[in-house]
Amino acid sequence: MQLQEYFQMNTYESCWIDCKDGYQLAAQFYPAQVDSKNYPILICPATGITKTFYHSFAEWLSQRGYPVLSFDFRGIGESLHEPLKNSTASINDWGILDIPAAVDSLLHQTQSEKVIIIGHSAGGQLLGINPNYDKVAKVVAIAGSTGHVKGLKGKTKFLAPVMFNIIFPLSSFIKGYGATQFIGMGENLPKNVAKQWAEFCSKPGYVMNAVGKTIFEDYHQEIQCPITSFWATDDEIATQANVKELLGLYPNAKTKLIELKPQQLGYKQIGHMLMFKKSHQKLWPIIENELTV
Numbered sequence: 001m002q003l004q005e006y007f008q009m010n011t012y013e014s015c016w017i018d019c020k021d022g023y024q025l026a027a028q029f030y031p032a033q034v035d036s037k038n039y040p041i042l043i044c045p046a047t048g049i050t051k052t053f054y055h056s057f058a059e060w061l062s063q064r065g066y067p068v069l070s071f072d073f074r075g076i077g078e079s080l081h082e083p084l085k086n087s088t089a090s091i092n093d094w095g096i097l098d099i100p101a102a103v104d105s106l107l108h109q110t111q112s113e114k115v116i117i118i119g120h121s122a123g124g125q126l127l128g129i130n131p132n133y134d135k136v137a138k139v140v141a142i143a144g145s146t147g148h149v150k151g152l153k154g155k156t157k158f159l160a161p162v163m164f165n166i167i168f169p170l171s172s173f174i175k176g177y178g179a180t181q182f183i184g185m186g187e188n189l190p191k192n193v194a195k196q197w198a199e200f201c202s203k204p205g206y207v208m209n210a211v212g213k214t215i216f217e218d219y220h221q222e223i224q225c226p227i228t229s230f231w232a233t234d235d236e237i238a239t240q241a242n243v244k245e246l247l248g249l250y251p252n253a254k255t256k257l258i259e260l261k262p263q264q265l266g267y268k269q270i271g272h273m274l275m276f277k278k279s280h281q282k283l284w285p286i287i288e289n290e291l292t293v
Contacts, residue, residue, distance in 0.1 A: 011030060011033075011059050011062065012028040012029060012030045012055075012058070012059070012062075013028070013029045013030075013031070014026070014027070014028055015027050015028070015029055015105075017071060017098075017101050017102055017105045018101065018105075019074075019097045019098060019101040020097055020100070020101065021097055023074050023079075023093075023097065023098075024079070024081070025071050025072060025073070025074060025079045025098055025101065025102065026051070026071065026072045026077065026078030026079045027051065027069055027070065027071035027072075027102065027105065028051055028055070028058070028069070028070050028071070029067070029068070029069050029106075029109055030058050030059060030061070030062035030067065030068040030069070030070075031062065031067055032062055032065045032066055032067045033062050033063050033065070034063070034064075034065045035065065036064075036065025036066065038065050038066045038067075038291070039066075039112060039114055039115060039116045039137050039138075039291075039293065040066065040067040040068065040069065040106050040107075040109070040110040040112050040115050040116070041058075041061055041066045041067070041068045041069070041115070041116050041117075041118055041291070042068075042069050042070075042099075042102055042103060042106050042115045042116070042117050042118070043057070043058060043068060043069070043070040043071075043118050043119075043120070043123070044071075044099055044102070044117055044118070044119040044120065044122075044123025044124065044126075045070070045071075045072070045073060045076075045120055045122075045123050046120040046121035046122055046123055046143070046186070046272075046273075047091075047121060047122040047186065047189070047193065047197060048076060048180055048185060048186025048187040048188070048189055049076075049120065049121075049186045049187070050072050050076060050077035050078070050187065051070040051071055051072050051077065051078075052077075053276060054070045054120070054276055055070075056276075056277075056278040056281070057276045057281075057284060058070050060281065060284055061284075061288075064288060066291070067106070067109065067110045067112075069102060069105065069106040069109065071098075071102050073089070073094045073098050074087075074089040074093055074094070074097075074098055075087040075089030075189070075190035075193060076089075076187050076189075077187065083176075084176070084177045084188055084190065085175060085176025085177050085191075086176075087177070087190035087191075087192075088190070088192060089190040089192060089193055090190070090192040090193055090196055090214075091122065091126070091192075091193055091196040091197065091200065091207070092129070092196065092210060092214055092215055094122070094126060094193075095126030095127075095128075095129040095130055095207065096129055096130070096131065096215070096217075099117075099123075099126060099130050100130055100131055100132045103115055103117075103130075103132055103135050103136065104132065104135075107135060113135075114135050114136060114137035115135065115136060115137065116136070116137050116138045116139075116140065116291055116293070117136055117138070117139045117140070118140045118142065118287070119139060119140070119141050119142065119144055120142045120143060120144075120276065121142070121143050121144060121145075121147075121237070121238065121272065122144075122197075123144075124139060124140070124141030124142060124143075124144030124229070125141070125144050125145070125146075125206055125207065125246060126207060127139055127219075127223060127227075127250075128207060128208075128218060128219050128220035128223060128249060128250065129207055129211075129215055129217065129218065129219065130219065131217060131219070133219050133222065133223050133225070136225055137225060137293045138225055138226045138227070138228070138290075138291070138293045139225065139226075139227045139228070140227075140228050140229075140230070140287060140290050140291065141227065141228065141229040141230065141246070142230050142275055142276070142287070143230070143231060143232070143235055143237065143238040143272045143273075143275070144229055144238060144243065144246055145206075145229075145231070145237065145238035145239065145242035145243045145245065145246045146200075146201070146204065146205060146206040146242045146245045146246045146249075147197075147200070147201040147206065147237055147238070147242060148201055148202075148203070148204050148206075148241075148242050148245060149161060149164070149201055149202055150204075151239050151241040151242040151245065152236055152237060152239065152242070153236050153239055154236040155236065156236035156237055157236070159183070160201065163180070163183070163185070163198075164197070164198035164201065164202060165198070167179055167180075167183070168194040168195065168197075168198055171194075172191040172194060172195070176191060177189060177190060177191050177194070178190070178191055178193065178194025178195075178197075180194075196210065204245060205245075205249065206245075206246065206249070208220070208249060220249050220250055220251075221251065221252060222252070223250050223252065223253050224252050224253055224254075225253060226253065226254045226255070226256070226293065227247060227250060227253050227254070227255045227256070228255075228256040228257075228258060228290045229243050229246070229247055229255070229256070229257050229258065230258045230260060230275070230286075230287065230290075231243045231257070231258070231259060231260065232259075232260045232261075232262060232270035232271055232272075232275070233259060233260065233261050233262070234262055234269055234270060234271050235270070235271050235272045236271070236272065237272050238272060240257075240259070243257060244257065256290075258286075258290070260275075260283070260286075265282070265283065266282070267280060267283075270283070275287075
């Protein structure tokens with residue numbers, strides 16, 4: 001093994017997170033590599049995206065003095081413990097069980113009082129159903145929005161209804177899961193995740209569509225921590241309209257919207273996914289500027 005490979009392997013510790021219902025989530029903990037009094041950072045992934053996608057970004061944050069924890073939601077990546085067709089995981093589970101367990105795990109690791117969530121897409125959209133929201137000092141949402149189909153643009157405006165109304169129902173019936181990998185939309189999804197994704201994005205309000213039906217504790221009104229939302233002007237999903245709609249679900253939180261124009265920042269594209277890529281690392285200090293509380 002080369003020295004460089006050894007160093008890269010040891011920038012984080014693999015660990016497991018125990019959820020309230022006994023489910024175990026695969027995680028990576030990156031200790032702060034310099035002394036710091038910063039709040040620890042919890043990276044909550046996008047739908048169908050694994051923790052490894054955020055490795056370079058998490059490593060960079062740890063070098064800047066932030067302890068960081070990234071994880072796979074249940075039913076995704078290494079947090080899938082059975083054939084995908086047998087997974088009962090849902091987006092509800094991610095917000096009600098997985099994120100709270102990850103928060104508690106990071107607090108235990110760091111002995112901190114609170115964490116900052118950097119949530120990518122769905123990972124930044126679920127604070128309102130998180131029962132330990134009071135342990136979150138701030139949310140920095142990257143491409144976080146309601147994903148409402150009427151607010152989409154570009155080819156995604158046409159692809160999303162096909163995915164939600166044709167691909168997901170058919171693949172769930174035939175294969176037992178929501179097929180997304182073949183269209184470049186991340187990992188294939190547990191059927192309940194696919195179903196809820198379609199339901200949440202087909203109407204305004206995202207997760208609010210499940211309140212009173214499958215979600216019975218709603219904390220959106222109680223949340224007062226700051227929420228900063230980044231959106232790129234070339235993002236076809238987290239459009240300005242959809243980002244504003246998400247922030248509007250938190251009437252008592254101090255919210256901030258930051259627009260990123262790729263060309264002004266020296267990039268051809270940023271879109272929904274590229275902000276965490278090493279190729280776009282000069283955007284990372286812009287995110288770090290929002291990590292103060």
